[in-house]
Each structure stands twice: as structure tokens, then as C-alpha cells.
Amino acid sequence: xxxxxxxxxxxxxxxxxxxxxxxxxxxxxxxxxxxxxxxxxxxxxxxxxxxxxxxxxxxxxxxxxxxxxxxxxxxxxxxxxxxxxxxxxxxxxxxxxxxxxxxxxxxxxxxxxxxxxxxxxxxxxxxxxxxxxxxxxxxxxxxxxxxxxxxxxxxxxxxxxxxxxxxxxxxxxxxxxxxxxxxxxxxxxxxxxxxxxxxxxxxxxxxxxxxxxxxxxxxxxxxxxxxxxxxxxxxxxxxxxxxxxxxxxxxxxxxxxxxxxxxxxxxxxxxxxxxxxxxxxxxxxxxxxxxxxxxxxxxxxxxxxxxxxxxxxxxxxxxxxxxxxx
Ligand code: PBG
Numbered sequence: 663x664x665x666x667x668x669x670x671x672x673x674x675x676x677x678x679x680x681x682x683x684x685x686x687x688x689x690x691x692x693x694x695x696x697x698x699x700x701x702x703x704x705x706x707x708x709x710x711x712x713x714x715x716x717x718x719x720x721x722x723x724x725x726x727x728x729x730x731x732x733x734x735x736x737x738x739x740x741x742x743x744x745x746x747x748x749x750x751x752x753x754x755x756x757x758x759x760x761x762x763x764x765x766x767x768x769x770x771x772x773x774x775x776x777x778x779x780x781x782x783x784x785x786x787x788x789x790x791x792x793x794x795x796x797x798x799x800x801x802x803x804x805x806x807x808x809x810x811x812x813x814x815x816x817x818x819x820x821x822x823x824x825x826x827x828x829x830x831x832x833x834x835x836x837x838x839x840x841x842x843x844x845x846x847x848x849x850x851x852x853x854x855x856x857x858x859x860x861x862x863x864x865x866x867x868x869x870x871x872x873x874x875x876x877x878x879x880x881x882x883x884x885x886x887x888x889x890x891x892x893x894x895x896x897x898x899x900x901x902x903x904x905x906x907x908x909x910x911x912x913x914x915x916x917x918x919x920x921x922x923x924x925x926x927x928x929x930x931x932x933x934x935x936x937x938x939x940x941x942x943x944x945x946x947x948x949x950x951x952x953x954x955x956x957x958x959x960x961x962x963x964x965x966x967x968x969x970x971x972x973x974x975x976x977x978x979x980x981x982x983x984x985x986x987x988x
Pocket of ligand 1: 790791792793794795837838872873874875876877889944945946947
């Protein structure tokens, strides 16, 4: 007896049944187009010169600021998780208008880099290269009369890059969005004998409100004004491609789009247009949102984190900088 259902079903062409490939977990795994692994991640660490023991960052649950003496333990954990790289942020013991501690030989980042390389010579060490953690006003450059002086800042960034390379950084990551920073850094590194030090440039970095927890973590919120005179305006996508083009021309080896989640279209467009490795920064606010919802019992943290990271990779990122790495 033919049911009404059967009759209806025959009306469709059901030779194509995508569900066939969703039947079993190993089968779903076999046809996965995007596969996430620890090898994709860079894990940011915050090293605070003033601390003698680690301290949790309140707006970034389970992420600590660590003391220099915590480095061996922290790095051993990173290694055991098979994470290939760390991104080092330093909180200095003092700040001034010229960000002196950013390029001091015994600056906190330089000491941290040396300690990491001593613990794990094979771990890739990326040094965040910006002045905002080191200036007393919290801006990413030298300030004159309320204006961030682009070209004077370049000299300090170039000096900082050399000091980080000297300390053992494999990659420097300029994040200040000063015009010409990649060229200035590449030139100085080459002149000082660091032709092998790579540059991972925060090429398309937006003036985003998602950085708020980070600014607490790194104590780098600007004292006055905001960063909109140097970071990009969120509505712009073509401009991001222009920024990336310029950074690659200036010698960037890897480029970053930041933040990630509200800019997946930018990641996807950059992937289609450029050949260099592409990184995306899953920033502090994106992390904090998931953590907050999970703590309230509104979302299940682990699958959400994996879905977020998979989405960023599917959009086209080769590398993901994320606090979820561990
Ligand atoms: C600045 C810098 C920022 C972040 C990384 N490097 C903050 C800013 O531009 O204000 C943000 C990272 C995050 O939110 O996770 N050197």
C-alpha cells in the first residue's frame, strides 16, 4: 500500500542526500573541510615585571598576568599542549613619555623573551611590538601637543624591534598602526644583522571596543582620547586590503586581521587576495563574552570556543591568536 508520504517523497529528486555523509562521526570527520588543531594557535602571555606571583585578570577569567619567575612553568604547559608559538606582552616597572622600557636591553619583554628561549629554544617567540604598554599616556606613539607623531614613533619602534630580536624573538609583531612601521622595522633589523627575524604585522587593526579587557590586562588604556587617529574605522573593508597590500610591500612576512569575529569578511577577502600567511586575532573581548556567558550557564564553553575558532579558520585564517589556545 502506498502511503501519501511516499507519494509526496517521490515528487522530489532524492538522488542527492547530503545526510549520507553525516551518518557516522568518522565519516563526518573524513569530509571535514576545516580542521582545527593546536598547531594553528598562538597563545598570548602577559609578563608583569612588578609581580612576584601570578595574578588573574578579572575581565579575562583564567588568564593571568605572570611574573618573570613564572615563565618556565607557563612555557612548559604551552609545550605540553603542543602550541607552537607564544605572543609576548610586557608590563614594565615604569612608564614614561618616550616608552623607554620598550627598548631597554633589560626591559620586561626582553627579559621574558630570553627566559622563554632558555626554557624552550624550539618554541616560536613572537614579540608584540607597540609602545602603549610603555608610555605614561597609554598611546601607541610619541605625543606632541595631543597629536601622535607618526615618524618620530617609527624610530622608537625600530629600536624596540632590534632589542626584541637581540633578546631572541623569532618574530616581531608591530601593532601600533603607524604608517610605514613595517618598512622602518625591516630596514633597521636588516642593518643590525637580524635579516632572519620575521615580521608579523597587525596590518588591518580596527579601532575596536573589543579590546577593553586587554587594556585592563596590559594597563594600556589611553589616558585621554582614543586610538581612532591610527587604528582603522570598523566600517571599512577595502581600506583593510590597502593596509595589507602596503605592509606586504614593506616586508611583512605574515599579516594579521584584528579583531576576528566582527571582521570575518575581511579575513575571507584577505585570504582570497594575498599569498602570505594570514593570522586572525580572536581578541580579549571576544574571549570575555564567551567566558561570561559560560559562567552564567548560558552557553557551554568548550563547544562554543571550538565553533568560534573553527569559524575564524573557515573564513581563511591560517593562524589564530587566541586566549582559548590552552
Ligand atoms: C596594543 C594592542 C592591543 C591589543 C593587542 N595589542 C590593544 C589596543 O590596541 O588597544 C588587543 C588585544 C586584545 O584585545 O586581545 N599594543
